[in-house]
Amino acid sequence: MLFSFPQLRLILYRLNRREKVFLVLLLQQLVYRFYSRITGESLPYHFPLTLLFVFLAVLLGLQYLRQLIRPMLWSLRNRLMVTYVFIGVVPLLLILAMIASGLYLLMGQFATHLVSSEIRSRQLLVMDAAAAMAWEAAGSTCANLGEGNAAQFMTLLQHRLPGLEVVIQCGQNPHYLPEGGRGKRIPGWSNPGYMGVVIVGRQNFLAAHASVTRAQRTVSVFAYEPLSSRLLSNLLPDLGLVQFVELSNLESLDKGAGEEKGVMFRQNDNGLSSGKAEELMALPPAARWWDLEINWWTLLTLQHWDSPAQPIRILQVVTRPTLVFRHIFKTFDLTGSISTTLKWLSLALFALLLVAVYISVYAGVRMTRSITQATADLDVATGKIDLGDFSHRIPIRSNDQLSKLALSFNQMTENIQRLIAEVKEKEKLESELVIAREVQAQLFPKMTPQLKTLELAGYCSPARTVSGDYYDFVPIDARQTALAIGDIAGKGISAALLMAAIQSSLRAQLTFHGSLPSSLQSRDSLLSTAQLVATMNLQLYESTTPEKFASFFLGVYDDQSGRMLYTNAGHLPPILIRQGEACRLEVSGMVLGVLPNALYDQNIVQLEPGDLLVAFTDGITEPENEYGEEFGDARLIDLLVRHSRKALEELATLVTSTVGEWARDPDQRDDMTLLLARRT
Secondary structure, three states: OOOOHHHHHHHHHHOOHHHHHHHHHHHHHHHHHHHHHHHOOOOOOHHHHHHHHHHHHHHHHHHHHHHHHHHHHHOHHHHHHHHHHHHHHHHHHHHHHHHHHHHHHHHHHHHHHHHHHHHHHHHHHHHHHHHHHHHHHHOOOOOOOOOOHHHHHHHHHHHHOOOOEEEEEEOOEEEEEOOOOOOOOOOOOOOOOOEEEEEEOOEEEEEEEEEEEEOOEEEEEEEEEEOOHHHHHHHOOOOOEEEEEEEHHHOOOOHHHOOOOOOEEEEOOOOEEEOOOOOOOOOOOOOOOOOOOEEEEEEEEOEEOOOOOOOEEEEEEEEOHHHHHHHHHHHOOOOOHHHHHHHHHHHHHHHHHHHHHHHHHHHHHHHHHHHHHHHHHHHHHHHHHHOOOOOOOOOOOOOOHHHHHHHHHHHHHHHHHHHHHHHHHHHHHHHHHHHHHHHHHHHOOOOOOOOOOEEEEEEEEOOOOOOOEEEEEEEOOOOEEEEEEEEEOOOHHHHHHHHHHHHHHHHHHHHHHOOOOOOOOOHHHOOOHHHHHHHHHHHHHHHOOOOOOEEEEEEEEEOOOOEEEEEEEEOOOOEEEEOOEEEEOOOOEOOEOOOOOOOOOOEEEEOOOOOEEEEEOHHHHOOEOOOOOEOHHHHHHHHHHHOOOOOHHHHHHHHHHHHHHHHOOOOOOOOEEEEEEEEO
């Protein structure tokens, strides 16, 4: 199992709303895709939910990228690295990329231009052959075109144009040369002067239409030559690989012509198109490491022989820079206009290079100067501080990490004199607090009373030097002992002083009233804890300001009968553990020091052998963990029930250490006080 439930809960708790929505959409996408794969159907709202998922993914990606880049640029070391990249690497990469892409484009375009020009020249040759044949046929009779001078002239033309065939329209019937040619008739869409590429079935032909009138007789000739891959490659044999590529899904061709929809075709030796690519000549190997393959295309519009459809073919040229340069130097005179063009192009590229370098150097110098200037300012300022001059201030020049450091340095020099005085005052106060802590320690019980039927223990951990919590064991006579615990509002010296006042008031009241009666059977004859607490409340109200108050619990235990008379003045109800079950002493009244005439109730609880009574302050139950969740009464009760048989001192240590591990706060926020009693 990769994650436990608490770990998964922790991860989900730390996610923001956008991340939680993204997780929900991710789960939805997985479910939808699984359902679509199983059933072959799509669930509703699949497309808009997918768009939303992609949008959120992009937003989160940008957010994480920003969070990744921001701390990197905040660091001085990384800023220097970015500076050097801007100065050296970025301009070089941009220039190289621009030059490479420009050369690739120019060489690819030039290569296709050369091939297109050669095809055009070949078409002109076919047109010349058609015109010559028309002139020759017009001088002969239509009946003997296949045997006379026209046939001999056709043989001469085929020496220059292998594979040349013609359709001669002389009179009403067409004639074909040579015999058994593939032409049926002159296409109906063709007009004299036409010159282009014609498709017959899956074959491509260079075709031309010429018409001649001689001796009052008009003869039309439609000449065509197979345009095979071999012919394409032989047009410019040292340029590279030249071939037609057909995208049949871009065309509207009749199925009778044998076209296959959605398949890419390339020409083979016979001029036929097939599903397998056949390269008639291999591309020469690279002459240098930079002699990469250049793959470029141009579009050509063709014509069907039997229909007016005009499909589109892609003329693909695969070459290398060295082959293109060879044709450039062979084709053009570099002392003419091309030389001038290249000169101005070189000057433009050089000027662009200078601009890019200047911008990069300028940006790098500015960033480097800001760093070095800030470092120099800090060096001067530290020298002034070393000499004791706290009035020096660093000038703030920008808004970055160095400027924040300078601002912090200025704030430090402003506060340092005040801090020196505060340190002296704090040392004096701490010495007084140490004395106060020693005095307060004398107020807590120095010895725990040793009773016959009751074990007692107390624990107090102050959040500050002195505590505002209070617990006490006061022996009244041989049978009776008072148990008290309180929590004074506030912390520090004021709470400690109020704690001392309550302690002195309690002990004075118990001393004044004397010992309790020996029997607790008749409540009317006993010392009333309710009356004692009411008297303490009145004294506290009259001797303190209204915002000072305290919660207080007082119990009087009879060591013979095992009964305890108690009164609760707004304190947390103590917990009684009996036979593995927990209950609370719920009787409670107003806290001390708020109302002068507050009335308090009292109650009696019979402690059985093995009973565990635990009184505590809110410093035990209210500490929060990192998620803001309090330790709480339920966890305390569960801890006490599971460990109720341990020794009281060990149990007190266990409770406080468990609460500390729950909060994981090195600075204790509140006083922690425990009073424990177990009936033996």
